[in-house]
Amino acid sequence: MIRRLLEVLGPEHARPVRRMLVALVTGAVLQGIAFALLVPVLEALFGSDPDEVWPWLWTLVAVAVLYCAVYYWSLLAGFEAGAGLARSLRQRIGDRVAELPLGWFAPERVGQLGQLTTKSVMDIMGVPAHLLRPLVTSFVTPATVTVLMYLFDWRLALAATLTVPVIVLVYRWSTALSRQADRERTAARAVTGGRVVEFAQLQPVLRVFGRGEARSGARLGEALRTQREASRRVLVTGVPGLIGFSLVIQAAFTAVLLTGTYLALHGGLDAAKLLALLVLAVRFTEPIAETAILGSTLGTARSALAQVADLLAQPTLPAPVSPRVPEGNRVEFEDVTFGYDDGRPVLSGVSLTLAEGTMTALVGPSGSGKTTVSKLVPRFWDVDGGAVRVGGVDVREIDPEVLMSRVSAVFQDVYLFEGTIADNIRVGRPTATDAEVREAARLARVEEIVHRLPDGWDARVGEGGALLSGGERQRVSIARAILKNAPIVLLDEATASLDPENEQAVQDALSALTAGRTLLVIAHRLRTVAAADQILFLDEGRIVERGTHDELVTADGRYASFWARRSRARDWSLAGQNS
Structure with missing residues (x-):
């Protein structure tokens, strides 16, 4: 989705979002490092010499301070990106609409363009404001935690790594479930928007011809029912995916927990390190679980991006490579x-x-x-x-x-x-x-x-x-x-x-x-x-x-x-x- 957002914005408008992404990735890596430092801190506290905790604790404090600075930087970058996003999107949409051949502007495009420049732009604005941070954190922080986990116990780290393909597959399955239904809902909204415009514009005619009002009202009512059914399908198909993704996250943590318990009983893993690594395992699954909560919002933003990208990809009339000047006006x-x-x-x-x-x-x-x-x-x-x-x-x-x-x-x-x-x-x-x-x-x-x-x-x-x-x-x-x-x-x-x-x-x-x-x-x-x-x-x-x-x-x-x-x-x- 991030790649699609950058494509939609174009190189000249994507720089603020790129700066925000750099800040978010840096912050997510620092967060993962801070989580990993909990292992030696807890291991020292529960070990035979608690005074060994101080070097690790000061390192953790330094990383936390650096993380706060990067977090502040990411907030500023986010405000900058969010402020210019709507303007940039509407400018690109307006430029593309001005370049499209007139034949593209069929009557049904009225509702589509209206939704595109209002609701779809608002949905996309939510990406840097609310979605990019948890989205980046849910991937980068667990990846950092998993890599650093190998420094402490490769067996437990391997168990966490093996759960990743399953999580990815279930995530793709859950998003695929609702994607088609979401496209149908978007199309239904565009039709409904067109019907509302039509119903408003034809009021003088409709009030003169009573039957015309009933027929046009029926068309509007049918469009509203279609939109309602499409929204219901999004809910019905999205809930199983949401539940399934949440269950696989819990299953991943359970797998790491069982592996750690087995290693503590039979593999020579001491209790202090096990406790610390399990805390790290929680940090591994928690950011991923947040994406399940954002599943519907992510789907809506992804659909809005797809609509804008589709408009921007519409072919325009080719410009002449070597323009010629007419001689006369025949x-x-x-x-x-x-x-x-x-x-x-x-x-x-x-x-x-x-x-x-x-x-x-x-x-x-x-x-x-x-x-x-x-x-x-x-x-x-x-x-x-x-x-x-x-x-x-x-x-x-x-x-x-x-x-x-x-x-x-x-x-x-x-x-x-x-x-x-x-x-x-x-x-x-x-x-x-x-x-x-x-x-x-x-x-x-x-x-x-x-x-x-x-x-x-x-x-x-x-x-x-x-x-x-x-x-x-x-x-x-x-x-x-x-x-x-x-x-x-x-x-x-x-x-x-x-x-x-x-x-x-x-x-x-x-x-x-x-x-x-x-x-x-x-x-x-x-x-x-x-x-x-x-x-x-x-x-x-x-x-x-x-x-x-x-x-x-x-x-x-x-x-x-x-x-x-x-x-x-x-x-x-x-x-x-x-x-």
Whole structure:
């Protein structure tokens, strides 16, 4: 477990823990030496000349004083390690999460990440605070005692040594019993965390649709029952191992006791030395027995370390060895194939070109791969086949920071950070001046929101932007993209939540971005689609039609049918009877 902890922390964060380990090992060795010195002390006291005890007693006092000094040093090292552990773990987890491809973030990861950064980190913090000392002592002190026991009577020392393999085997058996059950409990907790988040987020919908509340409540209840059953299995499987380990420790001491008694009766071992060696045998078994008491806590910490290690081991997108700089902002897909981890193909043989200074509209039925195309440009995933190029360079050969600096994106699902409207717009370019932030806000019609709110620019948006409407969040997101002023702009249903008046205003603002830029728009609004320089119609992961609006309507194919349906839907209205 100690090796796993050091691996999880990484070399740059593991130094305080290493210092603590050195202090603990030194203290445990000194403790073992102090225990061993009890043998000559007791032997002298019960021998024919008690005055012989003084040299041994002073040596014992010196070792005890040195042990106290090392113990104090280990406490300071422990405080230092504990203080930085949570910060180091969360920093490593955050860094890894930021490097993971977007495809890793499935919905069930919400509960897992929440548990990982809270409970799992707290469980790991308990390792240097409460577990390392007894863990190191339970191994190092008995080992020191056993080695020194050979100086006094090799036969009794050999008896103690022979019990070690049995103790190790039973310890491995006891931990293996509960390990699988503990993994099931951890997984159940992650699912329950996700269900709680889901239940809270869907309250507006659940309260409108009573049946939905019952169904979601049932899902949460089932997750809670699964977690309760998993916790019960940990207890049921862990208790036999705990009892078995305690029994084998007592059996080890009994074996040493019987050996000593036999040697005292038939082997010439005097009573004084026997008494002293039996005291030493107690010191041999006592630290090991403490690990049985800590068994459950050790298992929990080991499971938490395994979860963090698994996250840190998740593969990231490989960085280019010799990064190349794109020449221009032309975007090209060459025979691109792509599928998610579930094996479902999404894109098959997609080839397209987005010329600089033009707008390309992606249209097609739901699930045809439009959003996937937009997310492959900034390399949220790597393609399975073919290539995606920006400025003539494969995105896999471009430094990620350089690539992302060239792309602004507004996706369907808008997330705003806790803070003010200005803070959220400034995310697009943190170095922007206040005047630049307000100009981007003006272009996206965010100023109207600011003037309406009592606190103006200092108005808080709430977690995830909960205090704003969907359309208002979308406008803040568009202002963020405008402020970034990147040469490639990706808009995925960017105006879907806007009313006609604000949609027109935002469209005018976005049109200003097309000059000298590459604009990719996923939209169903007819005016947006018709204004595109190029329209690509996707169906089942393939581009089945391409051209301008007039060309595709004249061709009377899939796009023409799409346009006709949308045109009819635009004229729909709800008719009611006056009451």
